[in-house]
Amino acid sequence: MGKVIVVTSGKGGVGKTTTTANIGAGLAKIGNKVVMVDTDIGLRNLDVVLGLENRIVYDIVDVVRGNCRLRQALIKDKRLEEMYLLPAAQTKDKTAVTEDQMKELCENLKAEFDYVIIDCPAGIEHGFRNAIAGAEEAIVVTTPEVSAVRDADRIIGLLEAAEIRKPKLIINRIRSKMVRSGDMMSVEDILEILAVDLLGIVPDDDVIVISTNRGEPTVLDEESRAGQAFRNIVKRITGQEVPLMSLDEQPGSLWGRLKSLFRGNN
Amino acid sequence: MGVIEALGRFFGKDNSTLSKNVAKERLRLVLINDRVDISDSMMHSLRNDIIEVICKYMEIDEKALEVTLSKEDDGVALVANIPIIKVKRQNA
Numbered sequence: 001m002g003k004v005i006v007v008t009s010g011k012g013g014v015g016k017t018t019t020t021a022n023i024g025a026g027l028a029k030i031g032n033k034v035v036m037v038d039t040d041i042g043l044r045n046l047d048v049v050l051g052l053e054n055r056i057v058y059d060i061v062d063v064v065r066g067n068c069r070l071r072q073a074l075i076k077d078k079r080l081e082e083m084y085l086l087p088a089a090q091t092k093d094k095t096a097v098t099e100d101q102m103k104e105l106c107e108n109l110k111a112e113f114d115y116v117i118i119d120c121p122a123g124i125e126h127g128f129r130n131a132i133a134g135a136e137e138a139i140v141v142t143t144p145e146v147s148a149v150r151d152a153d154r155i156i157g158l159l160e161a162a163e164i165r166k167p168k169l170i171i172n173r174i175r176s177k178m179v180r181s182g183d184m185m186s187v188e189d190i191l192e193i194l195a196v197d198l199l200g201i202v203p204d205d206d207v208i209v210i211s212t213n214r215g216e217p218t219v220l221d222e223e224s225r226a227g228q229a230f231r232n233i234v235k236r237i238t239g240q241e242v243p244l245m246s247l248d249e250q251p252g253s254l255w256g257r258l259k260s261l262f263r264g265n266n
Numbered sequence: 267m268g269v270i271e272a273l274g275r276f277f278g279k280d281n282s283t284l285s286k287n288v289a290k291e292r293l294r295l296v297l298i299n300d301r302v303d304i305s306d307s308m309m310h311s312l313r314n315d316i317i318e319v320i321c322k323y324m325e326i327d328e329k330a331l332e333v334t335l336s337k338e339d340d341g342v343a344l345v346a347n348i349p350i351i352k353v354k355r356q357n358a
Binding site for chain 1 (some may be wrong): 284287289290292293296297301
């Protein structure tokens with residue numbers, strides 16, 4: 001039996017879909033059988049982030065309506081052995097799927113996969129309730145901004161009310177220079193406010209934009225810091241203890257490059 | 267305390283003006299309200315009722331009156347800051 005993990009945030013644009021894609025691809029890279037489910041009906045995006053947009057035939061609404069078998073709707077990635085996507089419907093109404101249908105879908109998926117990663121839409125309404133309906137664990141994504149942290153707090157409250165205990169936090173798009181100058185909340189500042197367990201931190205990295213342009217998950221890029229950050233997060237999900245990456249080393253600086261040269265990672 | 271922050275203090279840079287501290291303080295306040303889930307209209311009614319009661323006994327500066335929620339060590343407190351102009355003489 002696999003694990004069903006929902007990736008959520010409340011606020012839009014903090015990196016939920018990118019996080020889902022990287023966690024999914026990272027888990028598949030180290031040998032897990034993974035399916036990612038896009039529940040953002042009407043605004044699907046996980047397909048383009050993963051570079052699988054040209055291969056969609058059926059979607060999640062077709063599955064719950066019985067227009068096709070579950071197997072037929074799953075898109076198999078060609079780069080990674082056991083990575084699949086169940087895409088959202090783009091043209092249907094967002095009420096096309098119910099909470100009970102989501103629960104059943106998650107049960108069916110976790111019988112076959114090691115990890116079922118659910119990409120939740122922004123907001124706290126129908127789409128959110130659907131996305132969390134079949135989930136056992138939750139990852140909350142935020143950025144070091146007042147609006148994103150506020151929404152994360154609200155989402156954590158709603159998850160706990162729905163009996164998804166101990167959601168874990170990812171702080172995305174941290175800019176170490178701004179944190180050092182006191183113009184961006186630090187990891188500690190955010191944890192103090194939210195009182196939740198930290199799953200990982202991801203530096204703001206141009207590589208994310210570039211890899212999204214290409215439809216290739218950053219986690220597969222061995223060179224980049226954001227890729228390293230996601231690889232660490234993936235290891236923690238599988239139960240390994242990995243120390244937080246240092247935000248102070250700029251790969252562009254001579255010192256950072258020298259250090260990474262000697263250590264083989266950064 | 268980071269080195270930069272320590273240097274900033276040493277050279278007299280006021281920590282409370284760092285924008286991250288402004289963000290933290292604003293978040294702290296907004297989350298107190300979000301978490302207790304009291305609507306704005308309820309806070310408004312509460313404020314008006316408090317004014318009504320106090321006005322029986324004192325003349326107060328209604329414009330400067332502040333009723334807010336604040337986080338205490340274990341729980342949330344209702345804090346009212348009510349500037350008194352003068353106490354009414356009771357002619358009982």
